[in-house]
Amino acid sequence: MATLFISDLHLDAARPEITALFARFLEGPARQADALYILGDLFEAWVGDDDPSDPGALVARHLRALTDAGVPVAFIRGNRDFLLGADYAARCGMTLLHDPTVVDLYGTPTLLLHGDLLCTADTAYQQFRAQTRDPRWQAQFLAQPLAARLAFAQQARAASQARHGELQAQGMAETIGDVTPATVQDWFKRFGVPRMIHGHTHRPAIHDEGNGRTRIVLGDWYTQGSLLSVSAQDVSLTTLDNC
Structure with missing residues:
Protein backbone atom coordinates (compact mmCIF):
# COMPACT_ATOMS: atom_id res chain seq x y z
CA MET A 1 0.00 0.00 0.00
CA ALA A 2 1.09 3.57 -0.68
CA THR A 3 0.00 7.15 -0.22
CA LEU A 4 -0.65 9.05 -3.45
CA PHE A 5 -0.04 12.72 -4.24
CA ILE A 6 -1.29 14.84 -7.14
CA SER A 7 -1.57 18.54 -7.92
CA VAL A 47 -15.03 31.26 -7.67
CA GLY A 48 -16.92 29.78 -4.74
CA ASP A 49 -18.61 26.57 -3.65
CA ASP A 50 -21.71 27.53 -5.63
CA ASP A 51 -19.67 27.11 -8.83
CA PRO A 52 -22.01 25.23 -11.20
CA SER A 53 -19.34 23.77 -13.52
CA ASP A 54 -19.65 20.21 -14.80
CA PRO A 55 -16.08 19.30 -13.72
CA GLY A 56 -16.86 20.43 -10.18
CA ALA A 57 -19.96 18.24 -9.98
CA LEU A 58 -18.22 15.21 -11.53
CA VAL A 59 -15.18 15.50 -9.25
CA ALA A 60 -17.37 15.77 -6.16
CA ARG A 61 -19.21 12.55 -7.08
CA HIS A 62 -16.03 10.59 -7.73
CA LEU A 63 -14.16 11.87 -4.69
CA ARG A 64 -17.17 11.06 -2.49
CA ALA A 65 -17.24 7.54 -3.92
CA LEU A 66 -13.54 7.18 -3.14
CA THR A 67 -13.88 8.37 0.45
CA ASP A 68 -16.99 6.25 0.93
CA ALA A 69 -14.85 3.28 -0.19
CA GLY A 70 -12.52 4.00 2.75
CA VAL A 71 -9.70 6.00 1.14
CA PRO A 72 -9.08 9.30 2.99
CA VAL A 73 -8.64 12.37 0.78
CA ALA A 74 -6.95 15.58 1.92
CA PHE A 75 -6.75 18.86 0.02
CA ILE A 76 -4.47 21.91 0.17
CA ARG A 77 -5.75 24.94 -1.72
CA GLY A 78 -3.73 26.23 -4.65
CA ASN A 79 -3.41 29.61 -6.32
CA ARG A 80 -6.29 28.79 -8.71
CA ASP A 81 -8.72 27.25 -6.21
CA PHE A 82 -7.90 29.11 -2.99
CA LEU A 83 -11.64 29.85 -2.58
CA LEU A 84 -12.58 26.18 -2.38
CA GLY A 85 -14.37 25.96 0.93
CA ALA A 86 -15.86 23.71 3.56
CA ASP A 87 -19.14 23.17 1.69
CA TYR A 88 -17.49 21.69 -1.40
CA ALA A 89 -15.01 19.73 0.71
CA ALA A 90 -17.95 18.17 2.56
CA ARG A 91 -19.58 17.21 -0.76
CA CYS A 92 -16.35 15.43 -1.69
CA GLY A 93 -15.80 13.90 1.73
CA MET A 94 -12.28 15.34 1.84
CA THR A 95 -10.36 17.11 4.60
CA LEU A 96 -9.04 20.65 4.07
CA LEU A 97 -5.45 21.16 5.23
CA HIS A 98 -3.54 24.33 5.95
CA ASP A 99 -0.81 25.42 3.55
CA PRO A 100 1.73 24.28 4.70
CA THR A 101 1.09 21.11 6.71
CA VAL A 102 3.47 18.54 8.19
CA VAL A 103 2.39 14.88 8.05
CA ASP A 104 4.07 11.64 9.05
CA LEU A 105 4.56 9.39 6.03
CA TYR A 106 5.56 5.93 7.20
CA GLY A 107 7.86 7.40 9.83
CA THR A 108 9.23 10.32 7.80
CA PRO A 109 8.01 13.82 8.74
CA THR A 110 7.06 15.48 5.45
CA LEU A 111 6.13 19.08 4.69
CA LEU A 112 3.23 19.41 2.25
CA LEU A 113 2.35 22.65 0.47
CA HIS A 114 1.03 23.88 -2.84
CA GLY A 115 4.37 25.50 -3.63
CA ASP A 116 3.60 29.11 -4.53
CA LEU A 117 4.87 30.28 -1.13
CA LEU A 118 8.35 29.13 -2.18
CA CYS A 119 8.41 31.41 -5.25
CA THR A 120 9.49 34.50 -3.34
CA ALA A 121 11.35 36.06 -6.30
CA ASP A 122 7.94 36.80 -7.82
CA THR A 123 7.17 39.73 -5.54
CA ALA A 124 4.18 40.91 -7.60
CA TYR A 125 2.50 37.53 -7.23
CA GLN A 126 3.27 37.34 -3.51
CA GLN A 127 1.54 40.70 -3.02
CA PHE A 128 -1.50 39.47 -4.97
CA ARG A 129 -1.49 36.26 -2.94
CA ALA A 130 -1.46 38.13 0.35
CA GLN A 131 -4.39 40.28 -0.77
CA THR A 132 -6.56 37.41 -1.98
CA ARG A 133 -5.93 35.27 1.13
CA ASP A 134 -7.23 38.06 3.37
CA PRO A 135 -10.55 36.84 4.86
CA ARG A 136 -12.10 40.29 4.36
CA TRP A 137 -11.21 40.29 0.66
CA GLN A 138 -12.61 36.79 0.26
CA ALA A 139 -15.86 37.66 2.04
CA GLN A 140 -16.36 40.71 -0.19
CA PHE A 141 -15.58 38.69 -3.31
CA LEU A 142 -17.88 35.80 -2.43
CA ALA A 143 -20.70 38.26 -1.71
CA GLN A 144 -20.74 39.29 -5.39
CA PRO A 145 -23.09 37.63 -7.90
CA LEU A 146 -21.79 34.47 -9.53
CA ALA A 147 -21.57 36.13 -12.96
CA ALA A 148 -19.32 38.87 -11.60
CA ARG A 149 -17.05 36.33 -9.92
CA LEU A 150 -16.76 34.28 -13.10
CA ALA A 151 -15.88 37.41 -15.07
CA PHE A 152 -13.19 38.30 -12.51
CA ALA A 153 -11.68 34.82 -12.80
CA GLN A 154 -11.54 35.11 -16.59
CA GLN A 155 -9.84 38.50 -16.35
CA ALA A 156 -7.35 37.23 -13.78
CA ARG A 157 -6.49 34.26 -16.01
CA ALA A 158 -5.90 36.56 -18.99
CA ALA A 159 -3.71 38.84 -16.88
CA SER A 160 -1.69 35.88 -15.64
CA GLN A 161 -1.12 34.63 -19.19
CA ALA A 162 -0.08 38.09 -20.34
CA ARG A 163 2.41 38.45 -17.50
CA HIS A 164 3.88 35.03 -18.21
CA GLY A 165 4.38 36.10 -21.82
CA GLU A 166 6.17 39.25 -20.68
CA LEU A 167 8.47 37.26 -18.41
CA GLN A 168 9.27 34.86 -21.24
CA ALA A 169 10.12 37.78 -23.54
CA GLN A 170 12.48 39.11 -20.86
CA GLY A 171 14.05 35.70 -20.34
CA MET A 172 12.92 35.64 -16.72
CA ALA A 173 10.11 33.08 -16.78
CA GLU A 174 12.29 30.16 -15.64
CA THR A 175 13.69 32.08 -12.67
CA ILE A 176 10.60 33.95 -11.52
CA GLY A 177 8.30 30.98 -12.05
CA ASP A 178 10.38 28.54 -10.04
CA VAL A 179 11.08 28.24 -6.34
CA THR A 180 13.72 30.41 -4.68
CA PRO A 181 16.51 28.09 -3.42
CA ALA A 182 17.20 30.16 -0.29
CA THR A 183 13.50 30.06 0.59
CA VAL A 184 13.46 26.28 0.21
CA GLN A 185 16.38 25.96 2.62
CA ASP A 186 14.72 28.37 5.06
CA TRP A 187 11.55 26.28 5.08
CA PHE A 188 13.46 23.05 5.68
CA LYS A 189 15.15 24.66 8.68
CA ARG A 190 11.93 26.24 9.96
CA PHE A 191 9.95 23.01 9.98
CA GLY A 192 12.84 20.65 10.76
CA VAL A 193 11.76 17.98 8.26
CA PRO A 194 13.85 15.85 5.88
CA ARG A 195 11.29 15.84 3.06
CA MET A 196 9.09 18.35 1.24
CA ILE A 197 6.40 17.69 -1.37
CA HIS A 198 4.78 20.43 -3.47
CA GLY A 199 3.37 21.32 -6.86
CA HIS A 200 2.71 24.71 -8.51
CA THR A 201 5.84 25.01 -10.67
CA HIS A 202 4.89 22.19 -13.08
CA ARG A 203 8.50 20.92 -12.97
CA PRO A 204 8.22 17.29 -11.77
CA ALA A 205 11.45 16.06 -10.20
CA ILE A 206 13.02 14.64 -7.06
CA HIS A 207 15.69 17.03 -5.79
CA ASP A 208 18.50 16.29 -3.35
CA GLU A 209 18.64 19.49 -1.30
CA GLY A 210 21.64 18.40 0.78
CA ASN A 211 21.94 17.53 4.45
CA GLY A 212 19.70 14.50 3.97
CA ARG A 213 16.82 16.61 2.65
CA THR A 214 14.66 15.74 -0.35
CA ARG A 215 12.25 18.01 -2.23
CA ILE A 216 9.71 16.34 -4.52
CA VAL A 217 7.89 18.43 -7.13
CA LEU A 218 4.65 17.15 -8.64
CA GLY A 219 3.83 17.63 -12.31
CA ASP A 220 0.72 19.08 -13.93
CA TRP A 221 -2.13 17.31 -15.72
CA TYR A 222 -2.32 19.41 -18.88
CA THR A 223 -1.61 16.56 -21.32
CA GLN A 224 -1.24 13.57 -18.99
CA GLY A 225 -1.44 12.74 -15.32
CA SER A 226 1.42 13.17 -12.85
CA LEU A 227 1.44 10.93 -9.79
CA LEU A 228 3.68 10.55 -6.77
CA SER A 229 3.48 7.30 -4.84
CA VAL A 230 5.11 7.09 -1.39
CA SER A 231 5.33 3.90 0.63
CA ALA A 232 7.50 2.74 3.51
CA GLN A 233 9.92 1.23 0.99
CA ASP A 234 9.73 3.41 -2.11
CA VAL A 235 9.14 6.85 -3.61
CA SER A 236 8.03 6.91 -7.24
CA LEU A 237 7.13 9.85 -9.50
CA THR A 238 5.30 8.63 -12.61
CA THR A 239 2.92 9.73 -15.36
CA LEU A 240 -0.57 8.51 -16.20
CA ASP A 241 -1.63 8.37 -19.84
CA ASN A 242 -4.62 6.17 -19.13
CA CYS A 243 -6.18 4.32 -16.21
Whole structure:
Protein backbone atom coordinates (compact mmCIF):
# COMPACT_ATOMS: atom_id res chain seq x y z
CA MET A 1 0.00 0.00 0.00
CA ALA A 2 1.09 3.57 -0.68
CA THR A 3 0.00 7.15 -0.22
CA LEU A 4 -0.65 9.05 -3.45
CA PHE A 5 -0.04 12.72 -4.24
CA ILE A 6 -1.29 14.84 -7.14
CA SER A 7 -1.57 18.54 -7.92
CA ASP A 8 -2.10 21.05 -10.71
CA LEU A 9 -4.82 19.21 -12.60
CA HIS A 10 -6.34 22.56 -13.63
CA LEU A 11 -9.62 20.83 -14.48
CA ASP A 12 -11.76 22.88 -16.82
CA ALA A 13 -14.75 22.30 -19.09
CA ALA A 14 -12.50 23.06 -22.07
CA ARG A 15 -10.39 19.94 -21.34
CA PRO A 16 -12.91 17.13 -20.69
CA GLU A 17 -10.37 14.43 -21.52
CA ILE A 18 -8.29 15.31 -18.44
CA THR A 19 -11.38 15.33 -16.21
CA ALA A 20 -12.21 11.88 -17.59
CA LEU A 21 -8.64 10.70 -16.90
CA PHE A 22 -8.95 11.92 -13.31
CA ALA A 23 -12.26 10.10 -12.91
CA ARG A 24 -10.68 6.86 -14.13
CA PHE A 25 -7.79 7.38 -11.73
CA LEU A 26 -10.22 7.77 -8.81
CA GLU A 27 -12.12 4.65 -9.87
CA GLY A 28 -8.92 2.65 -10.40
CA PRO A 29 -5.46 3.17 -8.87
CA ALA A 30 -6.68 5.50 -6.11
CA ARG A 31 -8.93 2.75 -4.69
CA GLN A 32 -5.81 0.82 -3.63
CA ALA A 33 -4.16 3.75 -1.80
CA ASP A 34 -3.71 4.32 1.91
CA ALA A 35 -4.67 7.94 1.27
CA LEU A 36 -4.81 10.57 -1.48
CA TYR A 37 -3.45 14.10 -1.10
CA ILE A 38 -4.36 16.81 -3.62
CA LEU A 39 -1.90 19.69 -3.29
CA GLY A 40 -3.83 22.48 -4.96
CA ASP A 41 -4.99 23.71 -8.36
CA LEU A 42 -7.42 20.85 -8.76
CA PHE A 43 -9.44 23.31 -10.86
CA GLU A 44 -8.36 25.93 -13.36
CA ALA A 45 -10.50 28.43 -11.48
CA TRP A 46 -12.84 28.28 -8.49
CA VAL A 47 -15.03 31.26 -7.67
CA GLY A 48 -16.92 29.78 -4.74
CA ASP A 49 -18.61 26.57 -3.65
CA ASP A 50 -21.71 27.53 -5.63
CA ASP A 51 -19.67 27.11 -8.83
CA PRO A 52 -22.01 25.23 -11.20
CA SER A 53 -19.34 23.77 -13.52
CA ASP A 54 -19.65 20.21 -14.80
CA PRO A 55 -16.08 19.30 -13.72
CA GLY A 56 -16.86 20.43 -10.18
CA ALA A 57 -19.96 18.24 -9.98
CA LEU A 58 -18.22 15.21 -11.53
CA VAL A 59 -15.18 15.50 -9.25
CA ALA A 60 -17.37 15.77 -6.16
CA ARG A 61 -19.21 12.55 -7.08
CA HIS A 62 -16.03 10.59 -7.73
CA LEU A 63 -14.16 11.87 -4.69
CA ARG A 64 -17.17 11.06 -2.49
CA ALA A 65 -17.24 7.54 -3.92
CA LEU A 66 -13.54 7.18 -3.14
CA THR A 67 -13.88 8.37 0.45
CA ASP A 68 -16.99 6.25 0.93
CA ALA A 69 -14.85 3.28 -0.19
CA GLY A 70 -12.52 4.00 2.75
CA VAL A 71 -9.70 6.00 1.14
CA PRO A 72 -9.08 9.30 2.99
CA VAL A 73 -8.64 12.37 0.78
CA ALA A 74 -6.95 15.58 1.92
CA PHE A 75 -6.75 18.86 0.02
CA ILE A 76 -4.47 21.91 0.17
CA ARG A 77 -5.75 24.94 -1.72
CA GLY A 78 -3.73 26.23 -4.65
CA ASN A 79 -3.41 29.61 -6.32
CA ARG A 80 -6.29 28.79 -8.71
CA ASP A 81 -8.72 27.25 -6.21
CA PHE A 82 -7.90 29.11 -2.99
CA LEU A 83 -11.64 29.85 -2.58
CA LEU A 84 -12.58 26.18 -2.38
CA GLY A 85 -14.37 25.96 0.93
CA ALA A 86 -15.86 23.71 3.56
CA ASP A 87 -19.14 23.17 1.69
CA TYR A 88 -17.49 21.69 -1.40
CA ALA A 89 -15.01 19.73 0.71
CA ALA A 90 -17.95 18.17 2.56
CA ARG A 91 -19.58 17.21 -0.76
CA CYS A 92 -16.35 15.43 -1.69
CA GLY A 93 -15.80 13.90 1.73
CA MET A 94 -12.28 15.34 1.84
CA THR A 95 -10.36 17.11 4.60
CA LEU A 96 -9.04 20.65 4.07
CA LEU A 97 -5.45 21.16 5.23
CA HIS A 98 -3.54 24.33 5.95
CA ASP A 99 -0.81 25.42 3.55
CA PRO A 100 1.73 24.28 4.70
CA THR A 101 1.09 21.11 6.71
CA VAL A 102 3.47 18.54 8.19
CA VAL A 103 2.39 14.88 8.05
CA ASP A 104 4.07 11.64 9.05
CA LEU A 105 4.56 9.39 6.03
CA TYR A 106 5.56 5.93 7.20
CA GLY A 107 7.86 7.40 9.83
CA THR A 108 9.23 10.32 7.80
CA PRO A 109 8.01 13.82 8.74
CA THR A 110 7.06 15.48 5.45
CA LEU A 111 6.13 19.08 4.69
CA LEU A 112 3.23 19.41 2.25
CA LEU A 113 2.35 22.65 0.47
CA HIS A 114 1.03 23.88 -2.84
CA GLY A 115 4.37 25.50 -3.63
CA ASP A 116 3.60 29.11 -4.53
CA LEU A 117 4.87 30.28 -1.13
CA LEU A 118 8.35 29.13 -2.18
CA CYS A 119 8.41 31.41 -5.25
CA THR A 120 9.49 34.50 -3.34
CA ALA A 121 11.35 36.06 -6.30
CA ASP A 122 7.94 36.80 -7.82
CA THR A 123 7.17 39.73 -5.54
CA ALA A 124 4.18 40.91 -7.60
CA TYR A 125 2.50 37.53 -7.23
CA GLN A 126 3.27 37.34 -3.51
CA GLN A 127 1.54 40.70 -3.02
CA PHE A 128 -1.50 39.47 -4.97
CA ARG A 129 -1.49 36.26 -2.94
CA ALA A 130 -1.46 38.13 0.35
CA GLN A 131 -4.39 40.28 -0.77
CA THR A 132 -6.56 37.41 -1.98
CA ARG A 133 -5.93 35.27 1.13
CA ASP A 134 -7.23 38.06 3.37
CA PRO A 135 -10.55 36.84 4.86
CA ARG A 136 -12.10 40.29 4.36
CA TRP A 137 -11.21 40.29 0.66
CA GLN A 138 -12.61 36.79 0.26
CA ALA A 139 -15.86 37.66 2.04
CA GLN A 140 -16.36 40.71 -0.19
CA PHE A 141 -15.58 38.69 -3.31
CA LEU A 142 -17.88 35.80 -2.43
CA ALA A 143 -20.70 38.26 -1.71
CA GLN A 144 -20.74 39.29 -5.39
CA PRO A 145 -23.09 37.63 -7.90
CA LEU A 146 -21.79 34.47 -9.53
CA ALA A 147 -21.57 36.13 -12.96
CA ALA A 148 -19.32 38.87 -11.60
CA ARG A 149 -17.05 36.33 -9.92
CA LEU A 150 -16.76 34.28 -13.10
CA ALA A 151 -15.88 37.41 -15.07
CA PHE A 152 -13.19 38.30 -12.51
CA ALA A 153 -11.68 34.82 -12.80
CA GLN A 154 -11.54 35.11 -16.59
CA GLN A 155 -9.84 38.50 -16.35
CA ALA A 156 -7.35 37.23 -13.78
CA ARG A 157 -6.49 34.26 -16.01
CA ALA A 158 -5.90 36.56 -18.99
CA ALA A 159 -3.71 38.84 -16.88
CA SER A 160 -1.69 35.88 -15.64
CA GLN A 161 -1.12 34.63 -19.19
CA ALA A 162 -0.08 38.09 -20.34
CA ARG A 163 2.41 38.45 -17.50
CA HIS A 164 3.88 35.03 -18.21
CA GLY A 165 4.38 36.10 -21.82
CA GLU A 166 6.17 39.25 -20.68
CA LEU A 167 8.47 37.26 -18.41
CA GLN A 168 9.27 34.86 -21.24
CA ALA A 169 10.12 37.78 -23.54
CA GLN A 170 12.48 39.11 -20.86
CA GLY A 171 14.05 35.70 -20.34
CA MET A 172 12.92 35.64 -16.72
CA ALA A 173 10.11 33.08 -16.78
CA GLU A 174 12.29 30.16 -15.64
CA THR A 175 13.69 32.08 -12.67
CA ILE A 176 10.60 33.95 -11.52
CA GLY A 177 8.30 30.98 -12.05
CA ASP A 178 10.38 28.54 -10.04
CA VAL A 179 11.08 28.24 -6.34
CA THR A 180 13.72 30.41 -4.68
CA PRO A 181 16.51 28.09 -3.42
CA ALA A 182 17.20 30.16 -0.29
CA THR A 183 13.50 30.06 0.59
CA VAL A 184 13.46 26.28 0.21
CA GLN A 185 16.38 25.96 2.62
CA ASP A 186 14.72 28.37 5.06
CA TRP A 187 11.55 26.28 5.08
CA PHE A 188 13.46 23.05 5.68
CA LYS A 189 15.15 24.66 8.68
CA ARG A 190 11.93 26.24 9.96
CA PHE A 191 9.95 23.01 9.98
CA GLY A 192 12.84 20.65 10.76
CA VAL A 193 11.76 17.98 8.26
CA PRO A 194 13.85 15.85 5.88
CA ARG A 195 11.29 15.84 3.06
CA MET A 196 9.09 18.35 1.24
CA ILE A 197 6.40 17.69 -1.37
CA HIS A 198 4.78 20.43 -3.47
CA GLY A 199 3.37 21.32 -6.86
CA HIS A 200 2.71 24.71 -8.51
CA THR A 201 5.84 25.01 -10.67
CA HIS A 202 4.89 22.19 -13.08
CA ARG A 203 8.50 20.92 -12.97
CA PRO A 204 8.22 17.29 -11.77
CA ALA A 205 11.45 16.06 -10.20
CA ILE A 206 13.02 14.64 -7.06
CA HIS A 207 15.69 17.03 -5.79
CA ASP A 208 18.50 16.29 -3.35
CA GLU A 209 18.64 19.49 -1.30
CA GLY A 210 21.64 18.40 0.78
CA ASN A 211 21.94 17.53 4.45
CA GLY A 212 19.70 14.50 3.97
CA ARG A 213 16.82 16.61 2.65
CA THR A 214 14.66 15.74 -0.35
CA ARG A 215 12.25 18.01 -2.23
CA ILE A 216 9.71 16.34 -4.52
CA VAL A 217 7.89 18.43 -7.13
CA LEU A 218 4.65 17.15 -8.64
CA GLY A 219 3.83 17.63 -12.31
CA ASP A 220 0.72 19.08 -13.93
CA TRP A 221 -2.13 17.31 -15.72
CA TYR A 222 -2.32 19.41 -18.88
CA THR A 223 -1.61 16.56 -21.32
CA GLN A 224 -1.24 13.57 -18.99
CA GLY A 225 -1.44 12.74 -15.32
CA SER A 226 1.42 13.17 -12.85
CA LEU A 227 1.44 10.93 -9.79
CA LEU A 228 3.68 10.55 -6.77
CA SER A 229 3.48 7.30 -4.84
CA VAL A 230 5.11 7.09 -1.39
CA SER A 231 5.33 3.90 0.63
CA ALA A 232 7.50 2.74 3.51
CA GLN A 233 9.92 1.23 0.99
CA ASP A 234 9.73 3.41 -2.11
CA VAL A 235 9.14 6.85 -3.61
CA SER A 236 8.03 6.91 -7.24
CA LEU A 237 7.13 9.85 -9.50
CA THR A 238 5.30 8.63 -12.61
CA THR A 239 2.92 9.73 -15.36
CA LEU A 240 -0.57 8.51 -16.20
CA ASP A 241 -1.63 8.37 -19.84
CA ASN A 242 -4.62 6.17 -19.13
CA CYS A 243 -6.18 4.32 -16.21
